[in-house]
Amino acid sequence: MxxxxxxxxxxxxxxDVAGAARAAAEPGSALAALWPRLAEDWRRKQLEYTWLRRIMGQHADFASVTADALDWAMEAAGLPDPTLRARLLALYQTxxxxxxxxxxxxxxxxxxxxxxxxxxxxxxxxxxxxxxxxxxxxxxxxxxxxxxxxxxxxxxxxxxxxxxxxxxxxxxxxxxxxxxxxxxxxxxxxxxxxxxxxxxxxxxxxxxxxxxxxxxxxxxxxxxxx
Missing domain, CATH: 3.40.50.1000 (HAD superfamily/HAD-like)
Structure with a gap:
């Protein structure tokens, strides 16, 4: 057919799933040198959490999964910054x-x-x-x-x-x-x-x-x- x-x-x-981290990486900021790694970790964990939650039968919507993945990625990058977190999640919406x-x-x-x-x-x-x-x-x-x-x-x-x-x-x-x-x-x-x-x-x-x-x-x- x-x-x-x-x-x-x-x-x-x-x-472009890297767009949020790229947009937030202002020159001279802590994220400027780290955004490619952050974007990669964020995306990888986001997908892993969807698969694992499905296997475990513990569904959470994609907004929640995206936030959880970002928290992991920011901690891995040594970026404990609530303001940056909020900005990244907002940028991910667009x-x-x-x-x-x-x-x-x-x-x-x-x-x-x-x-x-x-x-x-x-x-x-x-x-x-x-x-x-x-x-x-x-x-x-x-x-x-x-x-x-x-x-x-x-x-x-x-x-x-x-x-x-x-x-x-x-x-x-x-x-x-x-x-x-x-x-x-x-x-x-x-x-x-x-x-x-x-x-x-x-x-x-x-x-x-x-x-x-x-x-x-x-x-x-x-x-x-x-």
């Missing part, structure tokens, strides 16, 4: 979109395709991020895992797409920068695109990506392919 719907992961795929994102979404929609987000983020976080990036009008819907209280790559999360749009899995092209997310989506039956911005090796998991791209700029060119 032809692809009729493009579904995007949000964080790391549409929005992470910058990657430069090609608006044009990519617009081009897909110009080809008659529907577009959506499927994310671990809370509805409030996603509303703030899409509004800040000016892309809310380029999406048919924004789906959050909070509808079911589970995190990706749980199959129940990917099932939200069919429930909302009434499409079969093979009508969906799922786009993510996270290899584990691509694997989960592929296992569910979606056609997958891995956005490999960092030039990393492919994860050694079942259901490797159908396609890999360095960014989203050429994604609309795939729209005529099966």
């Amino acid at each position: 032809p692809v009729t719907l493009y579904v995007f992961d949000a964080y790391g795929t549409l929005f 992470l910058p979109a990657y430069p090609e994102v608006p044009a990519t979404l617009a081009a897909l929609r110009a080809r008659g395709l529907r577009t959506a987000i499927l994310s671990n983020g809370t509805p409030g976080m996603l509303a703030a991020a899409t509004a800040s990036a000016g892309i809310e009008g380029l999406l048919d819907d924004v789906l959050s895992v909070e509808a079911i209280g589970a995190y990706k790559p749980d199959p129940q999360v990917y099932a939200l797409v069919g429930q909302r749009f009434g499409v079969a899995p093979d009508q969906v092209r799922f786009v993510s920068s996270n290899g584990w997310d691509v694997a989960g989506a592929g296992a569910f039956g979606f056609r997958t695109v891995w956005v490999n911005r960092a030039g990393q090796p492919v994860d050694r998991l079942p259901h490797r990506p159908d396609l890999a791209l360095p960014d989203l700029s050429t994604l609309p060119d795939l729209s005529g392919q099966a």
